[in-house]
Amino acid sequence: RKEVEQDPGPFNVPEGATVAFNCTYSNSASQSFFWYRQDCRKEPKLLMSVYSSGNEDGRFTAQLNRASQYISLLIRDSKLSDSATYLCVEAGGFKTIFGAGTRLFVKA
Amino acid sequence: NAGVTQTPKFQVLKTGQSMTLQCAQDMNHEYMSWYRQDPGMGLRLIHYSVGAGITDQGEVPNGYNVSRSTTEDFPLRLLSAAPSQTSVYFCASRGTGDSNQPQHFGDGTRLSIL
Numbered sequence: 569r570k571e572v573e574q575d576p577g578p579f580n581v582p583e584g585a586t587v588a589f590n591c592t593y594s595n596s597a598s599q600s601f602f603w604y605r606q607d608c609r610k611e612p613k614l615l616m617s618v619y620s621s622g623n624e625d626g627r628f629t630a631q632l633n634r635a636s637q638y639i640s641l642l643i644r645d646s647k648l649s650d651s652a653t654y655l656c657v658e659a660g661g662f663k664t665i666f667g668a669g670t671r672l673f674v675k676a
Numbered sequence: 677n678a679g680v681t682q683t684p685k686f687q688v689l690k691t692g693q694s695m696t697l698q699c700a701q702d703m704n705h706e707y708m709s710w711y712r713q714d715p716g717m718g719l720r721l722i723h724y725s726v727g728a729g730i731t732d733q734g735e736v737p738n739g740y741n742v743s744r745s746t747t748e749d750f751p752l753r754l755l756s757a758a759p760s761q762t763s764v765y766f767c768a769s770r771g772t773g774d775s776n777q778p779q780h781f782g783d784g785t786r787l788s789i790l
Contacts, residue, residue, distance in 0.1 A: 572718075576716075599776065600776045600777075602778050604778075609764075609786075610783065610784075611766055611781040611782060611783045611784050612719070612766070612781050613781070614778045614779075614780075617776075617778060655718065655719075657778075659776075662707070662724060662726055662732070663721065663724070663734070664709070664721070664779060665721075666711075666718045666719040667718055668716075668717055668718035669718060
């Protein structure tokens with residue numbers, strides 16, 4: 569089993585739609601979680617950290633469920649510019665593990 | 677505000693050649709790492725370092741060497757390039773040992789081995 573698993577997609581949604589991604593992780597001792605965004609052939613960039621109580625940043629909401637070992641990302645009112653690959657990340661100790669990513673296409 | 681700088685951005689090698697991918701950061705980060713990303717796949721950790729003089733292997737270390745003589749620099753060496761090492765290589769850094777801090781990435785080196 570992979571340490572971090574994501575649905576690869578692609579998710580094809582119209583502008584204005586709400587879309588949710590889930591990610592499961594296997595290391596129950598993991599301490600930190602993040603969502604990164606990666607545009608085609610570019611470096612990953614931090615989208616947001618994920619806190620135990622859940623957190624929101626504008627149209628983006630992240631949730632962590634430690635009991636079930638998954639994290640989620642909700643994007644509301646999707647924009648064309650949200651089209652990208654979203655990487656789920658868990659970190660603990662000195663190693664940071666990236667999921668393979670979920671591709672999102674937002675269409676006009 | 678340079679952040680993490682990688683050079684070169686593109687490189688083509690012949691099988692058997694050696695080369696060094698450079699990575700430098702100006703944020704005084706103690707933790708640095710190298711990843712490779714193959715088409716349609718996630719980032720795989722090659723090597724990492726928690727400070728000057730300290731390095732350790734990641735998930736896919738074979739065929740690569742690293743050293744960390746300064747806090748700023750973390751070069752990745754390909755000893756004898758193989759076509760299987762064709763990939764995009766990303767260097768990243770974050771603050772001291774604290775995994776609560778996210779990593780910052782360089783813009784990558786695209787490497788082709790013929």
